[in-house]
Amino acid sequence: MMMMTTAPLYPNPTGYTVAVLGATGVVGSLIIKLLEERHFPIKALKPLASKRSAGKAITFHGQAVLIEEACPEAFTGVDIVLASAGGSISAALVPEAVKRGAVCIDNTSHFRMDATVPLVVGGVNEEALVGHQGIIANPNCSTAQLMPVLKTLRDAAGLKRVIVSTYQSVSGAGKEGLDELRNEAENDFTNGKVAGQSDKFAPSQYERTKFARPISFNLIPQIDVFATEGVEAGYTKEELKLIHETKKILNLPNLQITATAVRVPVLVGHSESVTVDLDRPLSLETATQLLAETADVVIANTHEGYFTPRETAGTDPVYVSRLRKDTSNPETGLNFWVVSDNLRIGAALNAVRLAEALHRLKLVRVPSLGCV
Numbered sequence: 062m063m064m065m066t067t068a069p070l071y072p073n074p075t076g077y078t079v080a081v082l083g084a085t086g087v088v089g090s091l092i093i094k095l096l097e098e099r100h101f102p103i104k105a106l107k108p109l110a111s112k113r114s115a116g117k118a119i120t121f122h123g124q125a126v127l128i129e130e131a132c133p134e135a136f137t138g139v140d141i142v143l144a145s146a147g148g149s150i151s152a153a154l155v156p157e158a159v160k161r162g163a164v165c166i167d168n169t170s171h172f173r174m175d176a177t178v179p180l181v182v183g184g185v186n187e188e189a190l191v192g193h194q195g196i197i198a199n200p201n202c203s204t205a206q207l208m209p210v211l212k213t214l215r216d217a218a219g220l221k222r223v224i225v226s227t228y229q230s231v232s233g234a235g236k237e238g239l240d241e242l243r244n245e246a247e248n249d250f251t252n253g254k255v256a257g258q259s260d261k262f263a264p265s266q267y268e269r270t271k272f273a274r275p276i277s278f279n280l281i282p283q284i285d286v287f288a289t290e291g292v293e294a295g296y297t298k299e300e301l302k303l304i305h306e307t308k309k310i311l312n313l314p315n316l317q318i319t320a321t322a323v324r325v326p327v328l329v330g331h332s333e334s335v336t337v338d339l340d341r342p343l344s345l346e347t348a349t350q351l352l353a354e355t356a357d358v359v360i361a362n363t364h365e366g367y368f369t370p371r372e373t374a375g376t377d378p379v380y381v382s383r384l385r386k387d388t389s390n391p392e393t394g395l396n397f398w399v400v401s402d403n404l405r406i407g408a409a410l411n412a413v414r415l416a417e418a419l420h421r422l423k424l425v426r427v428p429s430l431g432c433v
């Protein structure tokens with residue numbers, strides 16, 4: 062009897078050399094997990110992080126892989142970079158990687174609004190990948206989860222106006238955000254805060270490093286810094302990201318869209334309350350049917366069957382519920398509630414899907430340098 066031999070999942074000799082920049086972060090570590098789970102063809106994995114992590118090991122397909130300090134030379138011989146180490150680090154290192162022939166999928170905000178950089182959500186506007194110049198941007202997490210839903214509504218009835226209020230979990234602020242909620246909540250329990258004492262009478266003793274105000278048992282209507290000029294003065298950068306990125310991804314430069322972004326004491330999963338005004342009437346039945354047929358979207362079929370971040374975190378879909386008429390605009394207005402794991406479609410899953418799309422479309426190359 063002939064023995065069948067199968068190629069090892071890792072190292073896959075016909076795969077790519079893939080660098081994960083920010084490999085120890087909440088996004089980077091999930092990227093590595095998803096590359097493994099989804100069997101992305103990898104010849105060599107290069108986990109890159111700060112000097113603090115260099116020399117430690119991560120596990121990939123059961124094998125220990127050493128973390129290296131991120132520096133320009135680390136990208137020599139790399140085909141694909143998945144970057145999530147922060148905007149200033151991408152600004153410095155992504156062009157160095159491209160110069161060395163790597164295609165970079167960047168999770169930070171640094172390149173998103175650059176006209177030469179495609180801003181892409183898998184399954185929504187993958188056509189924008191064609192003609193990339195070496196850098197592809199992943200949108201902000203609160204933008205990304207809204208895109209499959211808004212695309213379906215745009216295609217069905219046109220989008221005139223969108224009003225979004227976000228309820229964003231602390232994991233959107235990385236591992237320090239998670240630590241701050243856990244530690245502050247523990248401190249509040251220890252100091253009797255949960256018995257209902259307000260800060261006025263019993264100020265928190267906790268020393269914050271990440272958020273501008275207490276996040277435990279609280280809400281913070283500020284994510285990122287405030288804009289100070291023009292009509293955008295008073296908006297936070299997070300709100301402006303959602304506004305501008307949505308227009309770019311949906312190719313609707315004149316869309317009327319506004320947003321309020323709020324940090325909430327949830328560990329993982331962003332939620333959004335959304336009101337849309339469509340160009341043409343769309344019945345609730347048709348909207349429900351179309352969203353049920355939309356890839357990546359799961360829609361509740363009862364009012365009581367609404368979704369919450371705690372119950373959906375760790376799963377891939379975008380969950381839509383509370384779909385109803387806008388009573389102030391019943392002809393063309395809809396209200397709904399969107400929940401998704403911000404680390405997945407909002408970051409790591411989208412990045413890995415874009416790498417898969419580049420592979421499928423034979424776009425793993427920097428135009429000036431040829432194909433691999």
Ligand SMILES: NC(=O)c1ccc[n+]([C@@H]2O[C@H](COP(=O)([O-])OP(=O)(O)OC[C@H]3O[C@@H](n4cnc5c(N)ncnc54)[C@H](OP(=O)(O)O)[C@@H]3O)[C@@H](O)[C@H]2O)c1
Pocket residue numbers: 082083084085086087088089109110111112113114115131145146147148150168169170200201202232233234235236237403404407408
């Ligand atoms: N969290 C989300 O939901 C989300 C969604 C979309 C986009 N993003 C973006 O993704 C980026 C990272 O987010 P995150 O949530 O994963 O943050 P995180 O948990 O704080 O992780 C940051 C990562 O960057 C690395 N790093 C820090 N300083 C570095 C340096 N000087 N050189 C090389 N690597 C360095 C860290 O390595 P060490 O462990 O060695 O410090 C760590 O691996 C941010 O730009 C964020 O805006 C995040």
